[in-house]
Ligand SMILES: Cc1ncc(C[n+]2csc(CCOP(=O)(O)OP(=O)(O)O)c2C)c(N)n1
């Protein structure tokens with residue numbers, strides 16, 4: 001174990017995997033000498049050279065498609081997007097090509113491709129550079145979706161992603177990169193996909209959250225404790241595959257569900273979780289499941305507006321109280 | 327030839343842009359302004375010269391490095407500064423910020439935080455002008471890095487095919503963030519890409535007002551005559567980091583200093599003195615710009631924050 005930031009945890013796993021398997025390589029914008037704008041590839045070109053730590057032109061559709069082709073042809077590419085918002089300029093390659101290739105070609109292709117990068121609020125990047133994209137990729141079958149909320153989770157999930165023979169969309173959060181935590185340095189340390197992590201145990205209400213909102217949910221849980229509400233906080237870790245069992249069992253115990261994410265509330269992944277729980281644990285529910293998420297407007301620039309557009313700790317506390325009728 | 331009136335306008339505009347951005351740096355450093363700000367100090371000649379040939383009815387689309395375009399196209403410095411500070415009085419009510427600033431009233435269809443995002447939008451504005459038999463043209467500003475996005479190629483093909491009055495102005499500053507053009511771009515001169523789309527392509531010194539002007543006026547004439555688009559590549563350099571605090575490991579101090587020698591404002595000032603402007607006249611213009619910038623900063627600092635109660639307004643147009 002060693003203490004490191006979320007960004008360094010990611011960098012170290014990339015380096016370990018590149019040492020282990022020479023077919024692993026990484027490409028993306030500004031990842032060589034700059035080391036990525038958040039340092040997730042800092043100095044890697046010094047060890048692995050610029051063939052395997054490959055700067056790309058600003059051509060997202062092109063290099064994501066090239067990642068797919070290289071994966072089909074025996075490499076294990078990691079494609080870094082500077083902002084996950086830029087998946088939008090490469091959507092055909094991701095949704096029509098990457099996600100579908102294995103299935104439509106009769107299950108013959110293996111696609112060990114990771115598309116990773118950061119997203120979210122916290123740096124005043126405004127509408128086109130602060131979005132939460134994960135929900136979109138859950139909708140189209142064929143992509144795994146991972147969302148680490150701590151340095152340790154980032155390391156364990158990223159190694160699993162790189163070794164997976166399926167395409168993985170790997171969502172990091174810009175406001176988490178500087179967070180420090182204990183990380184398992186074992187080069188075989190992996191966290192399984194489809195296994196949620198109970199970040200805090202509780203008995204009165206289940207709060208499901210991802211990325212930055214795990215932290216916020218834990219803060220809310222602390223406040224709730226001071227008013228006598230015991231909250232269980234669950235991080236699904238991967239949204240595809242989704243660990244239904246852990247969430248449903250939790251709700252069977254607590255009888256109450258709040259889902260909170262930074263993605264827009266409208267048609268956000270919280271709706272899927274609420275529906276799933278309603279189907280599976282309807283008679284255990286003591287209150288309708290609640291969803292919190294960003295308002296139905298593009299994320300505004302001004303800080304006071306950005307805060308107003310996204311759920312705050314107080315909103316999570318309020319929602320938990322509401323389902324507990326307190 | 328550049329008339330005396332236009333020459334002093336260009337000179338004033340360059341000073342406005344420089345002064346505005348210098349203030350942005352210091353506001354950023356004193357935490358009065360946040361977010362992604364990309365500065366065009368060193369590249370002012372392009373926006374100032376190109377826009378001196380346009381009216382408020384002509385269109386532009388801009389980039390993440392868009393303050394210069396916005397100001398040159400006629401935006402008020404106070405509303406622009408307020409936008410960068412996320413104030414209610416800003417051009418976009420504080421919702422856009424530096425990377426998403428627009429002023430539809432002066433024909434600025436927007437900065438664009440998505441590299442290459444504005445290029446086809448200019449083609450569309452030019453198409454509208456053509457379909458409605460108007461004489462307005464559209465200009466798309468974009469960087470060298472943007473010419474590696476697929477959308478650049480689609481937009482140039484469309485424009486050529488439809489012969490719309492659009493002018494593509496590539497500001498080639500040699501880098502896309504840390505990546506030098508030689509490492510990302512298959513050609514040395516981006517202007518040669520025009521050949522693929524059957525339109526003229528020219529490369530000019532982007533720090534030389536007169537060279538830019540000559541190339542742009544030829545393109546403008548062609549556009550207005552219904553002969554279609556032109557690609558103009560202006561070679562230039564950004565003096566500052568890609569973002570405030572950029573450690574710039576990808577270039578040397580000497581390289582930066584050598585480009586500062588080619589300061590477009592200083593160079594044009596010297597030209598104007600040769601052409602009969604007096605030193606006092608030039609000083610007066612730079613002082614005027616300075617004063618406007620100071621007033622803009624005051625205005626922005628003293629403006630209120632946007633009203634959170636209106637956050638859901640404008641997602642859709644609604645009948646009043
Ligand atoms: C589609 C997209 N990809 C990447 C980025 C991140 N990014 C912002 S500016 C920039 C460099 C742009 O280079 P260039 O077009 O040469 O313009 P310059 O910054 O040099 O003015 C990059 C990669 C982005 N904003 N949009």
Ligand SMILES: [Mg+2]
Pocket residue numbers: 469470471497498499500501502503
């Ligand atoms: Mg550039």
